[in-house]
Amino acid sequence: MREFLIVLLVMALAGCGHDAESRAAAGDSSDTSTAVAPDEVETVPAPTGADVDVHTFANISQFRVRHADLSLRVDFEQKSLSGSVQLRVERLDPEANELILDTRDLDVKAVALNLSGSKLKEVPWRLGPRDEALGQPLLIDVSEAGRAQRFAVMVRYSTSPQASGLQWLEPRQSGDSHPFLFSQSQAIHARSWIPLQDSPQVRMTYNATIHTPPELRALMSADNDPAAARNGRFSFAMPQAIPSYLFAIAVGNLEFKAMSRRTGVYALPGVVDAAAAEFADTEAMLEIGEAMFGPYRWGRYDLLILPPSFPFGGMENPRLSFITPTVIAGDRSLVSLIAHELAHSWSGNLVTNATWRDLWLNEGFTTYFTSRIMEAVYGVDRRRMEDVLGVQDLREDLATADSGDQRLVPDLQGRDPDDVFSDIPYEKGKLFLDFLEARFGRERFDLFLQGYFDRFAFQSVTTEQFVAYLDRNLLQAEPGRVSLEEVREWIYAPGLPATAVLPESDAFDRVAAQRDNWLRGEAAARELDTDGWTVHEWRFFIDTLPVELTPAQLAELDEAFALTATGNAEIGLAWYKVAIRNDYRPAYPAIEQYLTAIGRRKLIRPLYIALMKTDDGAEFARRVYLQARPGYHPIATASIDPIVLPDES
Numbered sequence: 253m254r255e256f257l258i259v260l261l262v263m264a265l266a267g268c269g270h271d272a273e274s275r276a277a278a279g280d281s282s283d284t285s286t287a288v289a290p291d292e293v294e295t296v297p298a299p300t301g302a303d304v305d306v307h308t309f310a311n312i313s314q315f316r317v318r319h320a321d322l323s324l325r326v327d328f329e330q331k332s333l334s335g336s337v338q339l340r341v342e343r344l345d346p347e348a349n350e351l352i353l354d355t356r357d358l359d360v361k362a363v364a365l366n367l368s369g370s371k372l373k374e375v376p377w378r379l380g381p382r383d384e385a386l387g388q389p390l391l392i393d394v395s396e397a398g399r400a401q402r403f404a405v406m407v408r409y410s411t412s413p414q415a416s417g418l419q420w421l422e423p424r425q426s427g428d429s430h431p432f433l434f435s436q437s438q439a440i441h442a443r444s445w446i447p448l449q450d451s452p453q454v455r456m457t458y459n460a461t462i463h464t465p466p467e468l469r470a471l472m473s474a475d476n477d478p479a480a481a482r483n484g485r486f487s488f489a490m491p492q493a494i495p496s497y498l499f500a501i502a503v504g505n506l507e508f509k510a511m512s513r514r515t516g517v518y519a520l521p522g523v524v525d526a527a528a529a530e531f532a533d534t535e536a537m538l539e540i541g542e543a544m545f546g547p548y549r550w551g552r553y554d555l556l557i558l559p560p561s562f563p564f565g566g567m568e569n570p571r572l573s574f575i576t577p578t579v580i581a582g583d584r585s586l587v588s589l590i591a592h593e594l595a596h597s598w599s600g601n602l603v604t605n606a607t608w609r610d611l612w613l614n615e616g617f618t619t620y621f622t623s624r625i626m627e628a629v630y631g632v633d634r635r636r637m638e639d640v641l642g643v644q645d646l647r648e649d650l651a652t653a654d655s656g657d658q659r660l661v662p663d664l665q666g667r668d669p670d671d672v673f674s675d676i677p678y679e680k681g682k683l684f685l686d687f688l689e690a691r692f693g694r695e696r697f698d699l700f701l702q703g704y705f706d707r708f709a710f711q712s713v714t715t716e717q718f719v720a721y722l723d724r725n726l727l728q729a730e731p732g733r734v735s736l737e738e739v740r741e742w743i744y745a746p747g748l749p750a751t752a753v754l755p756e757s758d759a760f761d762r763v764a765a766q767r768d769n770w771l772r773g774e775a776a777a778r779e780l781d782t783d784g785w786t787v788h789e790w791r792f793f794i795d796t797l798p799v800e801l802t803p804a805q806l807a808e809l810d811e812a813f814a815l816t817a818t819g820n821a822e823i824g825l826a827w828y829k830v831a832i833r834n835d836y837r838p839a840y841p842a843i844e845q846y847l848t849a850i851g852r853r854k855l856i857r858p859l860y861i862a863l864m865k866t867d868d869g870a871e872f873a874r875r876v877y878l879q880a881r882p883g884y885h886p887i888a889t890a891s892i893d894p895i896v897l898p899d900e901s
């Protein structure tokens with residue numbers, strides 16, 4: 253693989269990266285280079301008002317919510333949360349007398365002002381027109397508050413069974429004899445279960461009282477108490493100010509198992525022991541994180557293992573990361589996900605993207621930190637393998653994204669941020685930081701990063717603020733190493749800059765040699781030396797197979813390595829993609845089972861996309877999807893409906 257990477261770099265420098273024939277000549281059928289020649293680079297200056305959050309109705313320059321008091325009842329029969337939120341508001345504009353909040357599908361029952369202590373007075377309010385992506389503004393007349401600098405607003409409401417940020421699971425869907433509820437607020441779904449200023453620029457503390465069926469446990473992104481009694485009433489406090497997308501709740505038959513003094517796992521009874529064993533290195537990761545990026549500022553760090561329908565790998569809800577069960581592989585091979593969610597305790601939760609256009613500030617930094625944590629805990633070989641796989645994923649996404657979305661900062665005006673979701677802010681953002689580390693040296697770059705996190709702790713940052721800070725504190729402080737033009741190319745140009753420092757892996761060189769032996773017919777599949785291969789080697793092996801394989805070749809691989817029957821979700825995804833594009837029918841029952849059991853978007857969406865490319869595949873996809881769809885999360889169906897059911901969506 254090393255030779256190939258060098259070829260690619262030369263291609264990029266020569267400006268011939270888009271050439272499919274050069275790729276084939278380079279010998280890797282799966283690669284899709286998107287390098288851009290320097291003279292093709294179209295660097296777009298930052299738009300004025302880049303700090304304007306186009307995904308909120310809230311008038312956040314006039315009022316700021318500083319604290320929320322929630323009181324909610326969880327009703328599994330009605331699939332609804334009902335109760336109230338009281339928001340403590342600070343007035344920024346003395347002339348303003350209308351407070352605008354974000355909502356989506358909320359049934360608002362009453363709005364009252366709390367002017368002095370506990371005296372509530374109902375005030376006029378109305379819902380504005382509905383926007384497909386943004387929901388509806390709630391406009392509240394707060395003129396009765398006069399010129400008061402601070403006041404509180406109470407909204408009584410209930411959520412809809414279709415709330416985009418909540419998933420209600422029947423007992424059979426949760427994999428337990430009890431129902432299950434969990435939230436997913438990022439990017440703009442908090443407004444579907446709490447009326448608030450739903451912008452990453454607004455931070456607030458919160459308290460909550462949650463009423464549940466007495467046999468269940470409620471958890472939030474707050475001070476969860478592992479010893480809390482199950483008595484139908486749970487109280488929470490979140491003393492650190494967080495943006496709305498980090499509000500989180502889960503309710504279910506959840507047990508707790510400690511992993512260290514300050515880390516533990518919440519999961520369903522059948523999962524909790526396996527999860528605690530799989531993620532036993534969490535404390536070690538936390539200690540590495542603290543050594544590299546400064547103190548962990550959130551108290552406890554626990555994991556909540558969700559049912560398989562959770563649409564993401566993980567969600568960095570503060571103090572309590574939400575985690576897909578699909579990374580419980582039995583051999584700790586997929587725990588980089590935990591490193592990733594933990595790293596968000598610094599990048600994202602502590603220093604937050606100011607708008608969803610700036611998502612790479614959360615995810616690119618976090619992906620970079622993930623690599624650093626994985627290297628420190630598991631060694632550089634594993635880190636390199638995971639880095640190479642990350643670049644493979646990035647190239648796949650760059651190959652299908654239009655040039656605007658290949659930038660680190662895409663234009664999201666008029667778009668739902670969920671629609672632009674890809675590996676680009678993650679992996680391209682990480683490669684940008686790898687590039688800076690390579691140019692300035694790790695020691696110097698770490699110092700810069702620590703300064704950045706101190707400077708912007710508990711604040712939101714735009715890309716342009718970051719660039720200005722970088723220019724002042726690193727580029728100018730260490731002149732002659734990186735130019736502002738190079739930085740701008742990374743951020744505002746499509747594709748992968750020629751300055752990228754691409755990862756290489758000796759372990760994958762050995763895998764490639766085995767693969768080529770087999771492809772040349774020099775060894776049968778069962779004769780290949782696959783001893784000790786982890787998910788990384790298997791993914792690389794499968795992902796770099798030729799696009800077309802014969803039925804006999806597929807059957808030979810399957811017989812030698814039992815790929816169709818794999819219990820590893822990542823190996824499954826890689827192999828099923830190969831099976832689908834070669835119409836390898838023996839794998840289809842397993843694919844159906846996989847698509848029905850799992851709702852993690854990253855694992856299932858690519859399979860639906862692959863299936864829809866042929867008539868037979870499309871028929872299979874539609875049948876399986878209609879059957880599996882009721883068990884998927886609204887966020888997953890929103891992005892798969894247009895693929896599988898284009899006429900209905």
Ligand SMILES: [Zn+2]
Pocket residue numbers: 568592596614615618
């Ligand atoms: Zn992340």
